[in-house]
Amino acid sequence: MADRCPTAFDERLISGYLDGELTQAAEQKVRLHLEDCAHCRALLEDLRAIREAAMSTEFSKPDDAQWDERPRGSISFVARGAGWILAAVWAVVVGMYALWEFWTAPASPAERLLVVGGLTALALLFISVLLDRIRTARTDPYREVEK
Amino acid sequence: MTQQRSSPGPVAASPPREATTVILAQQGEEAALDELARSCRQQAYVFALQLTGNPDDALDVAQDAMVRFFRSLGRFDASRPVRPWLLRIVRNLVRDRARRWRVRRTESLEPAEGVLRFEPRDPRPNPETLSTRRELQALVWKCVQDLSPRFREVLILRDYQDLTYAEIAQTLKIPRGTVMSRLHRARRLLREVVHRRPNPTGEVGNG
Numbered sequence: 001m002a003d004r005c006p007t008a009f010d011e012r013l014i015s016g017y018l019d020g021e022l023t024q025a026a027e028q029k030v031r032l033h034l035e036d037c038a039h040c041r042a043l044l045e046d047l048r049a050i051r052e053a054a055m056s057t058e059f060s061k062p063d064d065a066q067w068d069e070r071p072r073g074s075i076s077f078v079a080r081g082a083g084w085i086l087a088a089v090w091a092v093v094v095g096m097y098a099l100w101e102f103w104t105a106p107a108s109p110a111e112r113l114l115v116v117g118g119l120t121a122l123a124l125l126f127i128s129v130l131l132d133r134i135r136t137a138r139t140d141p142y143r144e145v146e147k
Numbered sequence: 148m149t150q151q152r153s154s155p156g157p158v159a160a161s162p163p164r165e166a167t168t169v170i171l172a173q174q175g176e177e178a179a180l181d182e183l184a185r186s187c188r189q190q191a192y193v194f195a196l197q198l199t200g201n202p203d204d205a206l207d208v209a210q211d212a213m214v215r216f217f218r219s220l221g222r223f224d225a226s227r228p229v230r231p232w233l234l235r236i237v238r239n240l241v242r243d244r245a246r247r248w249r250v251r252r253t254e255s256l257e258p259a260e261g262v263l264r265f266e267p268r269d270p271r272p273n274p275e276t277l278s279t280r281r282e283l284q285a286l287v288w289k290c291v292q293d294l295s296p297r298f299r300e301v302l303i304l305r306d307y308q309d310l311t312y313a314e315i316a317q318t319l320k321i322p323r324g325t326v327m328s329r330l331h332r333a334r335r336l337l338r339e340v341v342h343r344r345p346n347p348t349g350e351v352g353n354g
Binding site for chain 1: 188189192193196197202206210213219220222223224227231232235280283284286287288291302305306307309311312317320327328330331334335337338341
């Protein structure tokens, strides 16, 4: 039997049909196609058997005793948040100081070019990653929580 | 995508009981927090087990997932369903650790034993039917382990976790159309692997 539908039917619709995720019109289209296509009927039956086997599979679960206690209290979370804020402030202050020292210290144009070029590259990378994150976060329904 | 159902919308709503439990938990109600912990940790464990195939790794991931979960529960919008968020935490943790595990797994290519639990849902099952079903379940599960992670995760979310396409899209942060394409590709690959493996049941795989 050929591996693909001989009529070049969009086979992805078979999965959508199996899962009940198609529009009425698309469902009707698949139903009509299945009446004429033995290849897609066989595919659907195989996928259905596999899915039923998967859905009825049960997995072993650990006993309650194996679990750590539920995280309680927020002191450690507050401490961690404060720690990050302090570390960020420290990094900014030290960075500014280092920049100032570099700018006022005697250095050759080549040295200045190397450092400024490297810093500019890092800044561009940081901005591009930041913009990417902002763009994806806008469409993420779970943006407000940790993932 | 016009071929797919337009409803439910791209962001599924939380079931009312779940939303109430989340709100009470956010207010610090101990009973609600315990209920949420009990139900979420089992879901997190099973999904981690399905992704990793190893009970010890799964427990480790699920414990860490629960820490992340409770760390930002206070900021969670209770009108949204919890499961896609929880499963995304688990999936991200598994991805983060995959490289470390890959090195260790080169020693053993076979999935861990005792992962599947064979208990009949039907109170009086026909022994022959039960045996056939178990063999097919075990065969399919072994073949799922052979899929690459990107196909395995979408297939597990649909066929083992029973998530809708919209929920899978939220969990994996991919468009709904991509869910259908990737899922179909995963199913075709799985079917090929099942066909290649020796199968005593005769249901699928004699092609």
